[in-house]
Amino acid sequence: MFADMPEDVRRRMAYLEEIDARDRDDGTPRLERLRQVPPETGQFIALLSLTAPAGRHIEIGTSAGYSTLWLALACRRLGRRITTYEILPEKVRLAKETFERTGLSDVIELVEGDARDHIHGVSGISFCFLDAEKEVYKDCYDLVVPRMVSGGLLVADNAINHRDALQAMIEEALADPRVDAMVVPVGKGELVCRKR
Template identity: 30%
Template structure:
């Protein structure tokens, strides 16, 4: 496929999140988001701002980026794996949680997005610590395991939702005891509660959450619902046994 045939970021947003309608209370959520961003979000950070503009359609916000950073920073990671890069906004926040000399590997299937993310990471001062690998994650991950890739301290899963159960399996193979695994967009405006849903994204995140409950390699897991200017969603957060 030629580069100019790859989906735009807006098209990727629809692919990952699907269409949604405003939820009751969303205007209030948006105003609260605006207050928190105005009060706590960093200002004048060129690398972050460029990545945010290019990621906005996917519902990435400064609040969520900082939340990911705080979670990862508590783990004090030397190695982070990200599945799904887009423009690199979450990549930058996660890279800022690395120990000195640490490494973040991010997998992105779209060469155009990967190049944008590399530029944004470099602008934000993380060109040396961030490596973006291009190709379908389900092609890349088995090779990482077979090549003896060192385990990761934090793994962030934010790619196509129907494949979430497969991403979780490979994430567990690339983990060590205490690894933090974070999955994004798992509530989907509340659709996750529908066991009869024929939406492949909903089915994917339901299976993902059920695996977190059933897999003996998971020590503890929870889902945190989020609301804000981009609606109702949530993170699944788990620690490997």
């Protein structure tokens, strides 16, 4: 996918993949690690975002901007922008560097702060990628779903590898009459919800 991916983006993705692999092996403290999605998840969410109806694209949990790059490539094809939220200042710094080095800043709005403090003013969401601290998933789900357009997609990462921590939220989504939902075994597991 994205055979026409710009070389600057490929290089930055490879750089972030190296850091992420090293962080996982060398005992870097959890909050300091990038903890980004694997490439197959990046491709998956980009493909899904390309199918989203007209509306706003958002990401909750930017880290260093790896998944944002995949989504920004999709948004550029669609003539849309993505707004991404990150709470940790060091990750915000890394994400800004990522977006500047890849030339994708024109389709990315990076918001520093807790997404839960900002989403109240957002409407018309057509795509949301949720990859934040697991204890905020339910709050984010509850904020995003009512603000989604019909046919809009919410994708939540770690639905398999953090199933214990996310069990209640996943069960709620699977039973939610507002969405059609399922867990897809891509990467670390993706909860995919489509607004009815």
